[in-house]
Amino acid sequence: MPSPSASSPPTVDVIGVQEFASIAAGVLALDAIVKAAPVEVLGIRTVTPGKLVVLFTGDVASVDASLAKGREVAQGSLIDELFIPNLHALVIPAIRGEARVESWDALGIIESFSVTASIVAADLAVKQARVELPEIRLAGGMGGKSYVKIMGPIEEVQSAVQAGVEYVQGKGLLCQQVIIPRPHPDIRSYVLSGRQEEGSLWR
Numbered sequence: 001m002p003s004p005s006a007s008s009p010p011t012v013d014v015i016g017v018q019e020f021a022s023i024a025a026g027v028l029a030l031d032a033i034v035k036a037a038p039v040e041v042l043g044i045r046t047v048t049p050g051k052l053v054v055l056f057t058g059d060v061a062s063v064d065a066s067l068a069k070g071r072e073v074a075q076g077s078l079i080d081e082l083f084i085p086n087l088h089a090l091v092i093p094a095i096r097g098e099a100r101v102e103s104w105d106a107l108g109i110i111e112s113f114s115v116t117a118s119i120v121a122a123d124l125a126v127k128q129a130r131v132e133l134p135e136i137r138l139a140g141g142m143g144g145k146s147y148v149k150i151m152g153p154i155e156e157v158q159s160a161v162q163a164g165v166e167y168v169q170g171k172g173l174l175c176q177q178v179i180i181p182r183p184h185p186d187i188r189s190y191v192l193s194g195r196q197e198e199g200s201l202w203r
Contacts, residue, residue, distance in 0.1 A: 012086045012088060013057060013092050015083075015087045016058075017053065018074075020053075021051055021078075026052030027052065028073055028074075028075075029054070029073050033054065033066040033067075036066045036069035038062055039063055042056055047144045051079070054070070067081065080114070080115075082116040082120065091133065095136045095138065101151055103151060104183070106157040106158075106181050107157070107191060109147055109176075109178050110174075112146050113173045114145075114146065117171055122150075128163035129152065129160040132150070158179060
């Protein structure tokens with residue numbers, strides 16, 4: 001199956017994620033993260049059962065420094081961490097709810113029991129095949145779960161979903177995967193409109 005051309009590599013972003021077992025320790029770490037380097041906080045969220053997740057971006061050195069500072073002040077409460085210095089440029093807009101997808105083709109969904117696993121799955125999926133990311137929904141209102149929507153030609157979606165699922169399944173965090181070859185037009189506005197249930201990044 002075709003993959004993106006090596007002659008025109010996609011632009012990349014950087015992302016750092018830290019998950020804390022204590023909300024208080026997580027807020028302390030958040031303060032240290034933004035003081036350590038010029039990073040942009042993409043969002044924070046308390047998730048079941050009483051954990052705090054922090055996402056941020058910036059240049060490689062800044063994100064790396066902020067991760068180190070968050071780790072240092074977390075007082076043993078850090079339970080998960082993610083650092084992707086070459087994140088595909090489609091991932092952050094999908095997390096923010098800013099992705100605009102015009103195509104209406106096959107739809108794939110990867111549902112995970114982890115915030116970080118879905119981010120990695122989305123990154124692997126869009127690097128594997130010529131697909132778009134309508135949305136990455138993280139944690140809020142789902143008991144700590146998350147999911148990724150993938151859209152494109154059926155063969156590309158199959159390849160992208162397989163790449164993401166292999167990672168999530170390997171971590172023992174796969175909840176469900178589906179591929180809809182020809183989704184009904186009546187669900188388009190719910191899948192692609194970017195509607196926000198609560199009007200914010202973290203629903």
